Amino acid sequence: MGAAALREQFDSFLGGPLDWRARPLPDTVPSGIAEILLPRGGLVEIVGPASSGRTSLLLSILAAAGARQEACALVDAEDAFDPGSAAAAGVRLERLLWVRCGHNAEHALKAADLLIQGGGFGLAILDLGDTPPATARRISLTSWFRLRRAVEHTPAVLVTVARQSLASACASLVLECGRECAAWSGAAPPSRLLRGMRARATSTHGSRTCSPVFTVAAL
Amino acid sequence: MFACLHGSGALTALALEFSPVVEATGAGTVAFDVSGLDRLFGHPQDLAAAIARRAAEVQVKANLSLADNPDAAICAARGFSGVHVIPRGDEGKFLGELPLDLLRPSAELRDTLERWGIRRFRDLAALAPLGIAERLGPEGLRLRERARGEAERKLVPVEEPARFEDAIEPEYPVDLLCPLEFLLARLLNGLATRLATRGLATDELRLRLGLETGATHERTLRLPVPSLDSKAMLKLMRLDLEAHPPPAPVVHVWLGTRPVHPRAAQGGLYAPMAPEPVKLELTLARIRMVVGDGRVGTPELLDTHRPDAFRMTEFGAARKAAQPPIQARLALRRFRPPRRARVEIASGKPGFVTAEGIRGRVLDLAGPWRTSGDWWTAEPWSRDEWDIALSDGALYRIYCEPKGWFVEGNYD
Numbered sequence: 001m002g003a004a005a006l007r008e009q010f011d012s013f014l015g016g017p018l019d020w021r022a023r024p025l026p027d028t029v030p031s032g033i034a035e036i037l038l039p040r041g042g043l044v045e046i047v048g049p050a051s052s053g054r055t056s057l058l059l060s061i062l063a064a065a066g067a068r069q070e071a072c073a074l075v076d077a078e079d080a081f082d083p084g085s086a087a088a089a090g091v092r093l094e095r096l097l098w099v100r101c102g103h104n105a106e107h108a109l110k111a112a113d114l115l116i117q118g119g120g121f122g123l124a125i126l127d128l129g130d131t132p133p134a135t136a137r138r139i140s141l142t143s144w145f146r147l148r149r150a151v152e153h154t155p156a157v158l159v160t161v162a163r164q165s166l167a168s169a170c171a172s173l174v175l176e177c178g179r180e181c182a183a184w185s186g187a188a189p190p191s192r193l194l195r196g197m198r199a200r201a202t203s204t205h206g207s208r209t210c211s212p213v214f215t216v217a218a219l
Numbered sequence: 220m221f222a223c224l225h226g227s228g229a230l231t232a233l234a235l236e237f238s239p240v241v242e243a244t245g246a247g248t249v250a251f252d253v254s255g256l257d258r259l260f261g262h263p264q265d266l267a268a269a270i271a272r273r274a275a276e277v278q279v280k281a282n283l284s285l286a287d288n289p290d291a292a293i294c295a296a297r298g299f300s301g302v303h304v305i306p307r308g309d310e311g312k313f314l315g316e317l318p319l320d321l322l323r324p325s326a327e328l329r330d331t332l333e334r335w336g337i338r339r340f341r342d343l344a345a346l347a348p349l350g351i352a353e354r355l356g357p358e359g360l361r362l363r364e365r366a367r368g369e370a371e372r373k374l375v376p377v378e379e380p381a382r383f384e385d386a387i388e389p390e391y392p393v394d395l396l397c398p399l400e401f402l403l404a405r406l407l408n409g410l411a412t413r414l415a416t417r418g419l420a421t422d423e424l425r426l427r428l429g430l431e432t433g434a435t436h437e438r439t440l441r442l443p444v445p446s447l448d449s450k451a452m453l454k455l456m457r458l459d460l461e462a463h464p465p466p467a468p469v470v471h472v473w474l475g476t477r478p479v480h481p482r483a484a485q486g487g488l489y490a491p492m493a494p495e496p497v498k499l500e501l502t503l504a505r506i507r508m509v510v511g512d513g514r515v516g517t518p519e520l521l522d523t524h525r526p527d528a529f530r531m532t533e534f535g536a537a538r539k540a541a542q543p544p545i546q547a548r549l550a551l552r553r554f555r556p557p558r559r560a561r562v563e564i565a566s567g568k569p570g571f572v573t574a575e576g577i578r579g580r581v582l583d584l585a586g587p588w589r590t591s592g593d594w595w596t597a598e599p600w601s602r603d604e605w606d607i608a609l610s611d612g613a614l615y616r617i618y619c620e621p622k623g624w625f626v627e628g629n630y631d
Contacts, residue, residue: 032545051613055550055631063545069491080552082628083518083529090545093518097534099506100514111506118502120494129631130552155492182614184583189568192585194606194614196549197630216547218606218630 026172029068029157032060035212036201042172043148044159046201052177053199054129054161055080056216059089061123061159066092070122073097073115077108078130097121105131109143116150116158124151129161136162144170165204175201180213194218220263221374222270223250223292226281231377233279236412237270242289242374247281248297250289252374263304271302277409286310291368294340297321310368315341322365328358340366383410383421384475392431392468396460399469404453406474411449414478420445421476424452429471436465443496443535445479451497458504462512496535503534524592525600526627527553549630551616557625560617569605572617574626579609587619606630 028037038044038061048054063086065072072095074081079100087093099115101108105128112126126147128136144167151158160167165174179199186192196217203211222237223244224230230249234241240252253266260266263285271283284295286305291314295303298317305313317340319332337343343366351359364370385406393399403426414421422445428436440455494502506515516531560574569581584607591601602620604627609615614630 032547049612050552050629051631053631055552056547059550060545060547067542067545071491071493079555080628081518082527082551082553083520084527085548085550086518087520087543088546089548089550090543092540092542093520094540096517097503098516098518098531099510101510102514104510107509110509114502114505114509118494118498120492120499122492130554179612182583182608184585186585189584189586192583194549194585194630197614214547216549218549 027155030064031057032064033057033201033212033214036175038157038159039172040155040157041152042157043144043151043167043170044157045165045167045171045174046159046161046177047163047165047174048177049163050130051182051197052179053197053201053214053216054177055085056089056197056199057175057177057201057214058125058127058159058161059086059091060214062086062096062125063090063092065123065157066090066095068122069095071095071097071120072123072125073099073121074125074127075099075101075108075112075115076127077101077105078103078127080127080130105135105139109139113143113147113150116147116156119154119156121156124156124158126158126160128166129163131162133163136164136166139166141168141170144168174204176204177201183215220253220257220285220287221250221289221292222253222267222283222285223248223289223296224270224274224279224281224283225293225296226279228274228279228281229277230279230281232409232413233270233274233277236273236409236416239417240374240376243377244293248293250293250374252289253285267302267304276405286368288368288371289374290365290370290372294321294365294368305368311341311344311366314366314368315339315344319343319366322362324362325358328355328362331355382475383413383419383478384473385409386471386473388471389469392470394468396457396464399460399472400453400457402472403456403474404449406472407449407453407456410474410476411447411452414476415447417478418481419478420447420481422446422479423477424456425475425477426456427473427475428465428469429473430465430467431470432467434467436469438463443500443533445481446497447481448497451501454501455504458501458508462508499534524590526590526602527555551628552631553628554626557618557627560624560626562617562619562624569607569617572607572609572615572624572626577609577611577613577615577626579611581607582610583608 026039028039031038046054046057062072079102099111116124148170177199182197183195185195198215200211200213225248234249234251238251238253242250244250256266260269267285282296282300284292284303286292287307291305291310294314295305298321319338343363351363387402422442424440426438438459503515517534518529519532521528558574560572562569563571571580584605586605587603589603593599602618604618607615616627618625618627
């Protein structure tokens with residue numbers, strides 16, 4: 001029996017041709033924004049300049065994790081987290097561990113490492129969103145590999161927020177945020193209001209690409 | 220099988236580590252029931268070795284004997300020094316050489332026996348029971364039974380101590396954390412063993428250090444769940460003492476625990492993942508060492524309109540609330556503390572804003588929104604808020620209060 005016949009027989013037994021080189025897709029969790037799925041056991045980077053919708057996307061991810069009853073940890077390098085905004089976005093604050101690092105990126109990295117090595121969190125976030133790029137770039141690639149290795153083969157998702165991509169090859173998914181427009185209403189002050197913002201998150205890493213547009217409303 | 224300890228030290232505490240039925244027989248003597256411990260320790264010799272080892276650990280100096288009945292064990296412990304295991308059926312032979320005074324007969328009986336020339340256990344054991352009953356009555360018979368090692372009786376157990384605490388005094392003042400840790404380890408292990416033998420755990424550790432200056436240094440550690448993990452407790456205590464070291468050398472260490480029933484809960488097969496409580500407490504203690512106290516926890520919003528009003532609570536301690544509705548909201552990234560700004564006013568509105576890391580012309584704006592509150596307290600607040608879009612591409616919230624202009628954060 002030739003190899004082709006054998007393959008055909010095998011495929012018919014399995015119910016279709018099998019791509020032996022294809023790797024199984026990682027388990028994913030919803031982010032709260034349609035089209036964006038986060039890989040479990042992966043490092044996800046959310047990057048973009050100020051007012052690009054990074055934090056709104058982050059709160060959406062936190063709210064979705066809270067709805068799954070998962071414990072979440074937020075390591076906040078610049079002490080920028082606003083509990084009021086988070087509560088309005090549907091984040092379950094009682095399931096959130098907030099570590100305030102007081103403008104010290106090194107402390108934030110240490111705290112994130114300790115939390116991730118300790119395990120048990122469904123979502124761990126390292127927020128370097130307001131850290132100066134020069135400081136953030138000093139975090140060595142080894143540190144990022146260490147964090148990536150710590151979450152690998154666990155059901156946890158590690159999310160980092162920064163102005164630009166820092167983890168490079170260690171990231172499973174990089175979401176680059178950009179503001180499309182801010183929504184204002186009313187002609188002139190005092191009747192004018194900031195109604196919200198339209199932002200786009202573009203995947204710039206990995207085989208799967210997406211660029212969903214999401215709208216966030218002001219408080 | 221019964222065991223008896225005769226000597227000095229915390230005899231009752233040591234006995235309670237092995238058995239819940241402990242009798243304080245007399246000054247410096249405790250007897251306890253060790254029936255069934257062969258399944259844990261094996262032969263009586265192994266059990267005796269385990270008790271002797273533990274006695275050495277807790278600095279108890281005592282004779283130890285094991286026998287088939289309590290009185291034989293008590294007599295052997297009082298009469299022979301060291302560790303002895305009396306084989307079943309050989310009690311009379313084993314105890315034969317001991318003086319009769321160990322049986323503590325009444326003065327009248329002792330005089331009578333002395334006149335008869337009976338001074339040792341074996342002399343009394345050899346007498347006929349009928350003759351003893353006729354001449355010495357029931358007390359004489361009981362004494363003969365004990366001399367032969369055949370007296371059977373129940374132990375009268377002592378009341379279990381309600382408090383679980385221990386203290387130690389080092390030989391010299393301890394001024395380093397490392398040797399102090401050794402002392403704490405000894406106390407913690409003993410307390411954990413005592414709790415474990417009663418099927419209890421602890422959720423609170425109270426440490427009181429007596430200092431060379433005469434002052435005391437007190438620390439209280441609360442565990443998220445009842446635990447008996449002495450290693451984890453020691454690590455927690457070490458981290459706490461590193462963060463709050465005693466101000467002077469330590470001359471006395473007292474450690475108390477609150478006994479509680481251990482948590483009996485089975486995790487669900489499909490329950491969402493959550494950190495293991497004691498491990499998490501250790502992790503949080505380590506993080507507190509890095510970022511400082513009061514900077515790790517769960518935020519809890521306060522019932523006020525004051526901006527950025529929240530307090531930090533312990534993670535896991537906050538009251539479970541219903542799932543709030545999930546909706547995409549524009550988030551504010553706060554600057555803590557708010558950045559002082561210089562704002563150029565044009566036509567009664569902000570026209571140009573300069574602050575640390577921020578500089579730009581105002582392209583669009585909304586406001587002002589006047590808010591105030593707490594005017595009835597010592598810390599009133601009032602401000603005019605503006606939402607602005609700057610030429611640097613970002614959206615900010617700025618406000619003006621009596622102290623001047625500030626940038627509160629940016630919308631992101």
